[in-house]
Amino acid sequence: xxxxxxxxxxxxxxxxxxxxxxxxxxxxxxxxxxxxxxxxxxxxxxxxxxxxxxxxxxxxxxxxxxxxxxxxxxxxxxxxxxxxxxxxxxxxxxxxxxxxxxxxxxxxxxxxxxxxxxxxxxxxxxxxxxxxxxxxxxxxxxxxxxxxxxxxxxxxxxxxxxxxxxxxxxxxxxxxxxxxxxxxxxxxxxxxxxxxxxxxxxxx
Numbered sequence: 001x002x003x004x005x006x007x008x009x010x011x012x013x014x015x016x017x018x019x020x021x022x023x024x025x026x027x028x029x030x031x032x033x034x035x036x037x038x039x040x041x042x043x044x045x046x047x048x049x050x051x052x053x054x055x056x057x058x059x060x061x062x063x064x065x066x067x068x069x070x071x072x073x074x075x076x077x078x079x080x081x082x083x084x085x086x087x088x089x090x091x092x093x094x095x096x097x098x099x100x101x102x103x104x105x106x107x108x109x110x111x112x113x114x115x116x117x118x119x120x121x122x123x124x125x126x127x128x129x130x131x132x133x134x135x136x137x138x139x140x141x142x143x144x145x146x147x148x149x150x151x152x153x154x155x156x157x158x159x160x161x162x163x164x165x166x167x168x169x170x171x172x173x174x175x176x177x178x179x180x181x182x183x184x185x186x187x188x189x190x191x192x193x194x195x196x197x198x199x200x201x202x203x204x
Contacts, residue, residue, distance in 0.1 A: 028087050043101065045091030051105050052079035062097040068102035081108050 042063065046054035055065045067076055067084075076082055086104035087137045089095050179187035181199035189195060 038096040040096055042092050043087070043089055043095055046084045046087050046101075046103060047091070049084050050080050051076065051082040051084060051103065054084050054103060055079060058101050063095065064098065064100040065103060066100055067103045067105050069106065071106040071110050074107060077104065082106065083108055 011068075018171045044057060044061075046058065049057075051067055055067070058065050067079075067082070069076060069082070070086065082105040084103050085106050088104075089100040144153065177190045179190065179192060179195045181187055181196035182201050182203040183199050184203075185196070185199045187195045187199070187202075192202060
């Protein structure tokens with residue numbers, strides 16, 4: 001009886017030891033920690049690309065895309081016919097994953113704005129003077145005429161013209177019998193005897 005109990009006790013000890021060995025040999029079943037992508041990655045530059053390529057690239061990085069025609073306000077149908085002209089947030093800025101990137105686009109057939117025409121510079125006015133006396137221009141240019149013809153000047157405005165307004169005096173024709181002295185003096189009388197005394201004598 002005692003031998004039987006001893007054998008049973010020995011078997012129990014052997015079974016307990018084998019079970020502990022099997023448990024220590026089992027590998028750990030704890031899962032490894034997964035590597036996640038950075039939450040604030042810098043945005044790529046999409047300006048100059050067609051909308052279909054820009055949208056594909058941004059959505060591949062985990063962002064949402066909203067496109068708007070900022071030139072003519074048209075509806076966007078075929079994305080390959082549109083060009084990205086602005087981006088918000090800008091390229092290089094950090095944005096959290098799954099956030100929205102706003103793209104301003106224009107249609108590839110949109111005509112560029114015309115170049116403004118420069119305003120021509122006005123030329124200064126030219127003053128032309130015509131006169132019969134002496135004309136003097138006191139502006140940037142001056143004209144002088146001392147003859148009896150006409151004078152034309154090209155001085156700029158801002159000066160003043162002065163015209164000789166002295167009346168013309170016709171020469172006096174002596175009456176018949178008038179005595180004229182040699183120095184040009186007209187003797188007041190008609191008696192020739194003693195006339196032109198002191199005036200170098202009678203001329204006629």
